[in-house]
Structures are given as structure tokens and as C-alpha cells.
Amino acid sequence: MEPLVSVQEMRAVDKLSVTALEIPAILLMENAGLKMAQTIRQKLNTVSGKLICIICGKGNNGGDGFVVGRHLSRMGARVEFFSTAAREDLKGEAAANRLIAEKLRLPIRDIRSADELRPSHTPALIVDALLGTGIRGEVSGLYREIIEWINAQEVPVAAVDTPSGVNCDTGETAGAAVQADFTVTMGNIKTGQLFYPARSRQGALFVADLNTPSFILEKVNPRKYLVQPEDLAAFLPHRPADAYKNTFGKVLIIAGSTGLTGAAAMASLSALRSGAGMVVLGIPERFNPVFEEKITEVMTAPLPETESGSIHSRAIHEIDRWLKWSHVLALGPGLSTHPETQAFVRAFLQKVDKPIVIDADGINNLAGQFDLIKNYPADLVFTPHVGELSRLTGVSQKDILANRVEIVRKWAQKLHCVILLKGAPTVVADPDGNAYFNPSGNAGMATAGSGDVLTGLIAGFLAQGMTGMQAAVSGAFAHGMAGDLAAQKLGQRGMIAGDILNHVPEALSLFEQNKTETLRHWNFFERLF
Structure with missing residues (x-):
């Protein structure tokens, strides 16, 4: 770096x-x-x-x-x-x-x-x-x-x-x-x-x-670093020729509620597109028939729901099977902030002990829960935008925008976690006080669902053996690359999150095929010796 x-x-x-x-x-x-x-x-x-x-x-x-x-x-x-x-x-x-x-x-x-x-x-x-x-x-x-x-x-x-x-x-x-x-x-x-x-x-x-x-x-x-293509190349795990689906990790994603089912779909498909072997999507039970048709590659786990169509706190008692099955967890896309859902999120974080990425309403439902967060026993990655980081920490959006780098570093250290603060550039901070800057991506990615694709990528990379820092840094860079490839073909104005998702395999294939010349497009600078 x-x-x-x-x-x-x-x-x-x-x-x-x-x-x-x-x-x-x-x-x-x-x-x-x-x-x-x-x-x-x-x-x-x-x-x-x-x-x-x-x-x-x-x-x-x-x-x-x-x-x-x-x-x-x-x-x-x-x-x-x-x-x-x-x-x-x-x-x-x-x-x-x-x-x-x-x-x-x-x-x-x-x-x-x-x-x-x-x-x-x-x-x-x-x-x-x-x-x-x-x-x-x-x-x-x-x-x-x-x-x-x-x-x-x-x-x-x-x-x-x-x-x-x-x-x-x-x-x-x-x-x-x-x-x-x-x-x-x-x-x-x-x-x-x-x-x-x-x-x-x-x-x-x-x-x-x-x-x-x-x-x-x-x-x-x-303790500040610019991420470059060779860093992602170093973090991506080797895929042995005799591998099978369990080799590349199993992801459990808890997501979705009425009106926000697309977030759950995007995150789960993105985890698969990252190279994860298997994904189970935990959703409010009323949506199970829809998801079984909508995303055939993803397994589903229908969970108890509230009257408004979000996950109920009772779901915490019915999820043990999938917790034992999974290697990695993702929580939050489209989840809602219903009181019962909030109770589920907090109980969930107390119950589990596996690497986890938390986004969107997963973050909102943990606002102020500092002891719960910093005592988490495994890698924990938050992926907030400025508003979500403000709600999580109590720091005003104005103060975050005025001092993004130092604030995200401070809170990553304070909460003993990895925080990925979305923006241009996205900044990732780890518990040791290091900050990593992602230069990839473009304004066409400022579209609904883009963050859900990012959540899935990070979860998938965690499942393949990366650390929390590596998964966050790699997820941000690959996400931006996919967005850049989509923009090259479609232009930025009309891009949607599905375009980013659809270009993830192409972005990752550049590393598999060692396309050095093409990857230079994402070098932020040229060094003069």
C-alpha cells in the first residue's frame, strides 16, 4: 500500500x-x-x-x-x-x-x-x-x-x-x-x-x-494508506482446482422488510458474486415465496415477522441452525428500525461470535450500544454513510464531514472494530488506528442499492478467509472497479445498483487473468524514479 x-x-x-x-x-x-x-x-x-x-x-x-x-x-x-x-x-x-x-x-x-x-x-x-x-x-x-x-x-x-x-x-x-x-x-x-x-x-x-x-x-x-490494484491482488485467496462450495465459505445474511426486499436480494447475490460458496438469506417469512423465485442461487430462511413485515425479535430463537451452518454473517440491508427488529439486532449481536459485516438499519439499531459493539468476539465491520455513522456514534454529521479521517479512526479504535465510511473517497479504519483510502468508483454509484452490493462483497470476502480490514478494503476497491466498468459501458447517469453487481465478476476476473495493463487504469498515480 x-x-x-x-x-x-x-x-x-x-x-x-x-x-x-x-x-x-x-x-x-x-x-x-x-x-x-x-x-x-x-x-x-x-x-x-x-x-x-x-x-x-x-x-x-x-x-x-x-x-x-x-x-x-x-x-x-x-x-x-x-x-x-x-x-x-x-x-x-x-x-x-x-x-x-x-x-x-x-x-x-x-x-x-x-x-x-x-x-x-x-x-x-x-x-x-x-x-x-x-x-x-x-x-x-x-x-x-x-x-x-x-x-x-x-x-x-x-x-x-x-x-x-x-x-x-x-x-x-x-x-x-x-x-x-x-x-x-x-x-x-x-x-x-x-x-x-x-x-x-x-x-x-x-x-x-x-x-x-x-x-x-x-x-x-x-498510518494512512492508499489502496492500489496490487493490494487487492494480494488479498484475494487462491482458488484451488479441486475446491468445492464449502471451500469458499458460507454466508448468512439477515436482511429485508416491506418495501426493502431489493436490498436483501442485492446483498445476497453480491456475496455469491464475490466468490463465496453458499449464501442463506434470512428474511421475514411473508417474502419467502418471492425470494425463492427471484434469486434461485440463494437459499432462504423464513423468519418470524412483525405485522409490518420486518423481522421479529422471536426470530432469535429460530436461527440457531443457520448460525451453526455459517462461517460469516451480514446484518442490516433493508432491515427496518421497528422496535421488535431492533430488539432482534441487539440480541443477535450478543448471541453470535463469527465475523460479521453490519450495514444500514443494522447500524441504526445499534446506535449508542458501545459496550455491546466493542466486546464483540470476532471481526466486526461497519459500513456506514455519514448519517449512519452520526447515529451510531452521536457525533454530528457536520463534525464528521469536517474531519472524516480522524473521526473514523478514533471510533474504529474506540469500538474495537473496522469502520468503512462511504464517500469519495471511501475511508476504512481499523482498530489499530490505520486508515485506508479507496480511489476507485464514480458518481454513477450514488444510487439506491449500491451499498447493499458492497455489504455482500465484504461478507463474501470474509467468508473466503480475509480479515475484517482486508475484506473492507478489498470490498470497497472491487465495488468501485465494478462501478467504473459499468460506467464505461453505460455512462454514469443511468446506472443502477444492478449494473454494479453485474460487473463484479468482470472486475475480479482481471485479477484472475492477471490483466496488468488493464488494472493500471485504477492506479491513482504514477511514480517517478
Whole structure:
């Protein structure tokens, strides 16, 4: 998995590289700028004779810009610098690299207004080295004018580290932000680069490897990771040629109520599509005839029901046979919050001791039941959206949205469980305080039933021997892949949950067939060595 860092953690990595390894800071800047220049040459095929306009701010991002321009000039480009700070206003490595550019007689124009941004002719590329990762608060004044000027030009834009105006911790934009065609971020991906709108502003993302030893990053210990296709490939279990259905696990799913039978169907079929060997669906008894016709591959267990068609608390006494039979449990899709159903859910969690994934009304019916949850004796995976996590924990939706990562990490540790918080990106946190970010998926998946497909996938992966963390991470990634494959064929606007479900086998087959080139489509970034 690819480590992710906050802005402060990246600074700590750089500082340790300088203090512990005695690597001069100016050498780190040199390496970063060279990687950026090489990437620009690759993207433009050649830079020889092409005008490249580099806009430098007063901090280290501007210093990177001077290094980039120097190397591009050496490669044959015509370089023009526009700087928001005179050399005497710069410090440290940024001042040193501007001085080198001056001694090489590269053209540098200090500007106090965007009106002074007048390249000698239309450039082949604009390099944004204005603000970098250090912004706080709204972008205003000269910087806002420059950003608006950059965005108004009809030429490609390359951003150094991050598009100016993007907060690399939250992914938010600060009033104005550069729209880049590609971004070269230095050292490690920043957490905010996984979130929108940052993700839509940065274009293609490249990571310049600064050859930092792994022990430096381990010392900083960010405990945040980007999931990539090779991670799912590593987690998927081998399927022996002489296997039979019991080999791949047996799943018991408790789901469904009046008006919400589709959720039960989606979850149970998805568990089978994930590769699980057998699935039994526990449902209110009145729906049994319907399900026996609707989903022939899934076995059913009719359970006592309430007058409104949800599972009754009496069902807890009639489910022992299936509990003994199953390896893994799933609880919640379409279940309802009827008081009798709530009583069943709470009694169920006290009774069972097998890996379980809990979604939707399974979560809602456990709101505030912290002791019951944290004392669960096996892997427990919650899959809430923001509203469900708010109901479970009592934390407001506003607070969760403002600090998604830290809140989901805190509660996964507090409740001794895995929490998968749905969103763009989906974030998975484990009881050890690690957070995993899923980059796959698209807006077409924001449709009723999509989460039920995810629940089934996670349950199926648990049944095949994955841990709770592995199943949640793999389920989220495969779910997003299936959604992306569906969108490629159908477009996002008209997608329904069944389209995601129907593309799960195709997504998983890419790993079985080792389709490395195709799987690269889901690489969030490209590393530059």
C-alpha cells in the first residue's frame, strides 16, 4: 500500500532527512525540481524550442519552480519566470535557486499585478509554482488574480506539488484554485489529494520519488494508506482446482422488510458474486415465496415477522441452525428500525461470535450500544454513510464531514472494530488506528442499492478467509472497479445498483487473468524514479 501524509507529516519527513541523514535541503529541492522537469519533457514529448512560463511564489514552491525552469532550459526550452517576490524577499533554498537562475541569465520578471503576466508569446505550458501545500485560509489579492489568469489561458498547466489554492490536508479549495492538467507531488501523496475538489483540480497525478529511506517515514508514522490494484491482488485467496462450495465459505445474511426486499436480494447475490460458496438469506417469512423465485442461487430462511413485515425479535430463537451452518454473517440491508427488529439486532449481536459485516438499519439499531459493539468476539465491520455513522456514534454529521479521517479512526479504535465510511473517497479504519483510502468508483454509484452490493462483497470476502480490514478494503476497491466498468459501458447517469453487481465478476476476473495493463487504469498515480 502507498503511504499518505499530511502536510505537516511531509515537512517532518523532509526535516528528518536533513537532520538525521544530513542531506542538504537544497539537494531535496534539486531532486524535486529535476523530476518535475523530466516529467514535463515526457508529457510534451520534447521541450526543445518551446516557451514554458513558470510562475513562482515566495516560498519553497517558488524555489522548486526556479529549479524546474533551470533544468528545462538545459533541456532546450525557452523559459520565462514570473516571480511574486524579489530575491531579497526570498529565504533559504528558494533564494539560492533564484540566484542560480539569475547567474544563468534566465529571464525573471518580478510582478505586483496579474496585468504584468505577459509572456513573450503564447507558451506551450504554464508551470504553477505559486503556493504549494502551505496555504491556510482564503486565497486573495495578487495570488487570486494570478490563479484566475492561469485558468483563463488556453494552454496546459503543470502544478508543482499541488495546484495553488488547494488544501492538501482537506482537499478543499480556498476561494480560487488552479486547474492543472497534471501535478507532480513531491515525496508522498498528501491525504487531501484523494478528496474532491482537489482530485478534480490536479489532473493526472505523478509522485516524484525523493529516495527517502523507509525508516524516515516509519518514524513519522502517518498510518494512512492508499489502496492500489496490487493490494487487492494480494488479498484475494487462491482458488484451488479441486475446491468445492464449502471451500469458499458460507454466508448468512439477515436482511429485508416491506418495501426493502431489493436490498436483501442485492446483498445476497453480491456475496455469491464475490466468490463465496453458499449464501442463506434470512428474511421475514411473508417474502419467502418471492425470494425463492427471484434469486434461485440463494437459499432462504423464513423468519418470524412483525405485522409490518420486518423481522421479529422471536426470530432469535429460530436461527440457531443457520448460525451453526455459517462461517460469516451480514446484518442490516433493508432491515427496518421497528422496535421488535431492533430488539432482534441487539440480541443477535450478543448471541453470535463469527465475523460479521453490519450495514444500514443494522447500524441504526445499534446506535449508542458501545459496550455491546466493542466486546464483540470476532471481526466486526461497519459500513456506514455519514448519517449512519452520526447515529451510531452521536457525533454530528457536520463534525464528521469536517474531519472524516480522524473521526473514523478514533471510533474504529474506540469500538474495537473496522469502520468503512462511504464517500469519495471511501475511508476504512481499523482498530489499530490505520486508515485506508479507496480511489476507485464514480458518481454513477450514488444510487439506491449500491451499498447493499458492497455489504455482500465484504461478507463474501470474509467468508473466503480475509480479515475484517482486508475484506473492507478489498470490498470497497472491487465495488468501485465494478462501478467504473459499468460506467464505461453505460455512462454514469443511468446506472443502477444492478449494473454494479453485474460487473463484479468482470472486475475480479482481471485479477484472475492477471490483466496488468488493464488494472493500471485504477492506479491513482504514477511514480517517478
